[in-house]
Amino acid sequence: MSTTLLIELLDRIHRPLVPLLGALLLNGCSTLDYYSQLARGQLDLLRSRQSVQALIDDPSQDAGLRRRLAEAQEARAFASAKLGLPDNGSYRVYADIHRPYVVWNLFATEEFSLQPETHCFPIAGCVAYRGYYQLGRARGAAALLREQGLDTWVGGVEAYSTLGWFDDPILNTMLRRNDDRLAALIFHELAHQRLYVPGDTAFNESFASFVEREGLRQWRASRGLGPLDEEAAERRDALTRLVLDTRERLESLYARDLPAERMRRAKAAEFERLRRDYREVRDRQWGGSSTFDTWVEGPLNNAKLLPFGLYDQWVPAFARLFHEAGGSWPGFYERARELGQLPLAERAQALESLMAKR
Numbered sequence: 001m002s003t004t005l006l007i008e009l010l011d012r013i014h015r016p017l018v019p020l021l022g023a024l025l026l027n028g029c030s031t032l033d034y035y036s037q038l039a040r041g042q043l044d045l046l047r048s049r050q051s052v053q054a055l056i057d058d059p060s061q062d063a064g065l066r067r068r069l070a071e072a073q074e075a076r077a078f079a080s081a082k083l084g085l086p087d088n089g090s091y092r093v094y095a096d097i098h099r100p101y102v103v104w105n106l107f108a109t110e111e112f113s114l115q116p117e118t119h120c121f122p123i124a125g126c127v128a129y130r131g132y133y134q135l136g137r138a139r140g141a142a143a144l145l146r147e148q149g150l151d152t153w154v155g156g157v158e159a160y161s162t163l164g165w166f167d168d169p170i171l172n173t174m175l176r177r178n179d180d181r182l183a184a185l186i187f188h189e190l191a192h193q194r195l196y197v198p199g200d201t202a203f204n205e206s207f208a209s210f211v212e213r214e215g216l217r218q219w220r221a222s223r224g225l226g227p228l229d230e231e232a233a234e235r236r237d238a239l240t241r242l243v244l245d246t247r248e249r250l251e252s253l254y255a256r257d258l259p260a261e262r263m264r265r266a267k268a269a270e271f272e273r274l275r276r277d278y279r280e281v282r283d284r285q286w287g288g289s290s291t292f293d294t295w296v297e298g299p300l301n302n303a304k305l306l307p308f309g310l311y312d313q314w315v316p317a318f319a320r321l322f323h324e325a326g327g328s329w330p331g332f333y334e335r336a337r338e339l340g341q342l343p344l345a346e347r348a349q350a351l352e353s354l355m356a357k358r
Contacts, residue, residue: 002328041133048097049093049161052091069185075186082222082329083211085190090168091189094170095105096172100173101173103133103156104156105130106131106153107307108142112253114251114254114305116129116306125199131157152301153303157187159171183219184212184213184216185212187215192204195336195337201311202313205311205317206312214319216228233272235286242277306358317351319353337349
């Protein structure tokens with residue numbers, strides 16, 4: 001269970017927040033190689049797709065795979081029939097890409113900043129990472145950025161959405177999740193197809209995360225199952241709070257006018273404090289569970305902290321919106337769409353107002 005939770009956390013904080021398709025519309029000699037690998041990677045994935053139903057019906061296929069795919073198809077049908085999510089070919093095809101992750105995301109920041117190096121695409125808007133279909137390419141790009149003095153972090157990703165431009169497949173990388181978490185991931189990615197606002201990561205991910213959570217609750221209820229054990233989510237959320245607290249302290253530190261060496265020592269001290277705080281929570285509240293030890297005890301820098309909080313920032317606001325819509329998915333989606341049409345500052349204000357109503 002601890003391994004599954006760690007995989008879920010890492011996927012949660014590194015999953016592409018937008019599709020890579022927009023990058024394929026760009027050109028320029030200096031970035032041609034990058035966009036070419038995106039095009040090749042997406043095309044290779046598309047060529048690997050097979051009909052899920054054909055695999056389920058084929059007795060020569062692995063029985064475990066057939067069972068997992070059949071379970072996923074029940075969740076996929078539920079997503080459209082009961083949650084109002086797009087009824088298309090996505091997650092009705094399967095692709096085994098013969099690697100542990102579909103892409104690797106590279107995040108980067110200045111040495112004394114928590115502002116990400118952003119990359120802007122015509123369809124997707126601006127995002128805080130670059131995606132690579134090969135780990136070696138991601139690591140090579142990270143090495144070049146480190147030579148420029150930047151903090152970098154590379155994280156593997158199980159799945160991403162093309163926002164309905166293609167029929168997104170269930171990937172072998174997604175099958176490390178249990179059945180509930182696989183269903184939740186399908187709900188999340190289909191939610192991006194239902195509503196996506198270019199350039200507002202926190203809005204998009206919080207929206208999809210709410211749909212994922214409420215969708216999973218309703219999915220389990222439809223099968224006569226009770227709520228999920230919240231212990232795993234509580235541990236994940238506790239780590240997120242520790243990281244966000246560290247980010248706040250670092251932001252205050254970086255705003256000070258200090259010599260570089262003194263700043264570096266203070267920065268290192270904050271990361272050590274994060275480790276100490278984590279160990280205290282782990283040992284006092286989790287019975288010494290080592291679920292997140294590898295992540296916390298490994299190298300820490302600004303870039304590694306970037307994705308935390310993006311998936312959860314406005315989830316309570318969307319929960320309130322769903323309540324105000326009387327639990328109606330069409331009504332909820334319409335209200336969310338209206339929010340998405342507001343200018344960024346007005347949208348944030350509206351979401352804050354919803355948060356205050358809890």
